[in-house]
Amino acid sequence: xxxxxxxxxxxxxxxxxxxxxxxxxxxxxxxxxxxxxxxxxxxxxxxxxxxxxxxxxxxxxxxxxxxxxxxxxxxxxxxxxxxxxxxxxxxxxxxxxxxxxxxxxxxxxxxxxxxxxxxxxxxxxxxxxxxxxxxxxxxxxxxxxxxxxxxxxxxxxxxxxxxxxxxxxxxxxxxxxxxxxxxxxxxxxxxxxxxxxxxxxxxxxxxxxxxxxxxxxxxxxxxxxxxxxxxxxxxxxxxxxxxxxxxxxxxxxxxxxxxxxxxxxxxxxxxxxxxxxxxxxxxxxxxxxxxxxxxxxxxxxxxxxxxxxxxxxxxxxxxxxxxxxxxxxxxxxxxxxxxxxxxxxxxxxxxxxxxxxxxxxxxxxxxxxxxxxxxxxxxxxxxxxxxxxxxxxxxxxxxxxxxxxxxxxxxxxxxxxxx
RNA sequence: GUGGCCUUAGCUCAAUCGGCAGAGCAUCGGAUUGUGGCUCCGAAGGUUACGGGUUCAAGCCCCGUAGGCCACCCCA
Numbered sequence: 001x002x003x004x005x006x007x008x009x010x011x012x013x014x015x016x017x018x019x020x021x022x023x024x025x026x027x028x029x030x031x032x033x034x035x036x037x038x039x040x041x042x043x044x045x046x047x048x049x050x051x052x053x054x055x056x057x058x059x060x061x062x063x064x065x066x067x068x069x070x071x072x073x074x075x076x077x078x079x080x081x082x083x084x085x086x087x088x089x090x091x092x093x094x095x096x097x098x099x100x101x102x103x104x105x106x107x108x109x110x111x112x113x114x115x116x117x118x119x120x121x122x123x124x125x126x127x128x129x130x131x132x133x134x135x136x137x138x139x140x141x142x143x144x145x146x147x148x149x150x151x152x153x154x155x156x157x158x159x160x161x162x163x164x165x166x167x168x169x170x171x172x173x174x175x176x177x178x179x180x181x182x183x184x185x186x187x188x189x190x191x192x193x194x195x196x197x198x199x200x201x202x203x204x205x206x207x208x209x210x211x212x213x214x215x216x217x218x219x220x221x222x223x224x225x226x227x228x229x230x231x232x233x234x235x236x237x238x239x240x241x242x243x244x245x246x247x248x249x250x251x252x253x254x255x256x257x258x259x260x261x262x263x264x265x266x267x268x269x270x271x272x273x274x275x276x277x278x279x280x281x282x283x284x285x286x287x288x289x290x291x292x293x294x295x296x297x298x299x300x301x302x303x304x305x306x307x308x309x310x311x312x313x314x315x316x317x318x319x320x321x322x323x324x325x326x327x328x329x330x331x332x333x334x335x336x337x338x339x340x341x342x343x344x345x346x347x348x349x350x351x352x353x354x355x356x357x358x359x360x361x362x363x364x365x366x367x368x369x370x371x372x373x374x375x376x377x378x379x380x381x382x383x384x385x386x387x388x389x390x391x392x393x394x395x396x397x398x399x400x401x402x403x404x405x406x407x408x409x410x411x412x413x414x415x416x417x418x419x
Numbered sequence: 420g421u422g423g424c425c426u427u428a429g430c431u432c433a434a435u436c437g438g439c440a441g442a443g444c445a446u447c448g449g450a451u452u453g454u455g456g457c458u459c460c461g462a463a464g465g466u467u468a469c470g471g472g473u474u475c476a477a478g479c480c481c482c483g484u485a486g487g488c489c490a491c492c493c494c495a
Binding site: 003006007009061062065066088117119121122123124125126127128131132133200214215217263264274285286287288289311312313314315316317339340368369370371372373374375376377378379385387390395397399402404 | 420421448451453454455456468469485486487488489490491492493494495
């Protein structure tokens with residue numbers, strides 16, 4: 001046998017028995033997209049590295065160590081890999097928004113997509129190099145109402161998918177007015193305790209001091225004593241955050257304020273949020289997250305436009321569903337068409353006629369003995385076997401009950417199956 | 420990117436001290452002269468992840484590589 005090839009590290013195949021959960025979760029996302037009046041958008045799987053570097057921030061982990069680079073063909077100008085597979089969709093959507101002059105459309109724009117993202121990270125359960133997100137972005141609305149609407153939407157998604165006890169953690173990290181002062185306050189505080197910071201935090205302290213808060217090796221007393229973002233908000237940000245909390249309370253969304261939540265991407269302003277299953281074990285716990293990015297579009301060369309969005313990890317949602325014991329609903333009744341003779345033309349014609357009326361049909365193309373054909377149909381999950389006799393007569397067998405009706409017409413078959 | 424544990428048939432796992440690579444499930448076939456599920460019988464399925472080393476002899480000991488998992492890092 002020739003040498004075999006396995007899937008690339010951090011990727012996986014979804015086999016037929018695993019895809020029911022995916023169909024379910026995707027269907028929930030699509031139906032919510034319709035009910036929340038979101039329009040579908042699609043963007044490339046790869047973009048220029050510069051887009052991510054400018055958009056997400058040079059010091060973000062996604063850019064600093066997880067860029068999944070794409071090289072051009074050998075000898076081409078692009079061989080040096082100026083592209084990377086998208087680690088998240090927001091930068092690409094912002095790029096498309098600017099490139100196509102979408103600011104002239106009646107706003108705010110409400111956009112959605114489902115697709116794979118790529119991060120060159122070391123794989124672990126729930127963490128893959130290729131993973132799928134359901135993404136929602138609302139561009140052109142600065143108010144807290146849309147923040148609340150999206151946080152409620154994410155919460156509803158988990159509930160309708162079948163996950164109980166999902167809680168949203170929210171925080172406000174300020175904007176260009178108040179964040180500089182907060183940064184300075186953090187730098188001043190942590191500089192006093194520089195000796196107690198780990199190497200990553202020491203390096204980040206002056207590049208991106210907010211992310212020091214995210215460091216889980218930070219001693220608890222040091223974290224507790226750190227200046228809190230919400231104490232340094234300017235009046236406008238304060239009002240925005242208070243407004244959001246009031247709206248979430250009114251909607252009855254379950255949330256907690258988490259002062260250490262800062263998010264790993266630099267483009268976020270004001271509202272940041274993540275979803276967790278309350279009390280769930282394991283490390284890859286964040287099911288999804290998002291936030292406001294009021295400066296991103298301007299940063300990428302567009303006119304100043306506010307935006308907010310989230311990305312929900314479908315792989316992790318499904319993992320959590322499986323842990324919670326989710327089982328797929330029964331599929332529609334499947335009919336196997338089989339027979340004693342070798343008149344496959346007749347079997348295919350019958351199958352086509354039933355399919356035209358919406359029935360799922362699995363014809364048996366073999367000349368195996370009838371018992372084997374029935375056994376095979378039952379194992380494939382067929383509820384019914386339509387047996388074409390050598391004399392041409394049809395018999396309908398209920399494979400679950402083991403009952404059989406002889407000399408049936410196709411009309412009677414349709415009635416029996418749909419009834 | 421760091422550290423640790425693991426890898427034997429499609430799946431779940433055995434294999435005593437280093438001494439002939441096995442079982443259950445699943446698959447295919449037969450018993451059953453064309454009507455499934457139960458039962459019995461049989462077949463097929465392996466370079467023991469890959470590459471080297473030690474040894475008369477390696478699934479087992481040593482080194483390397485790959486992959487998976489766990490804890491970090493971080494996030495989805």
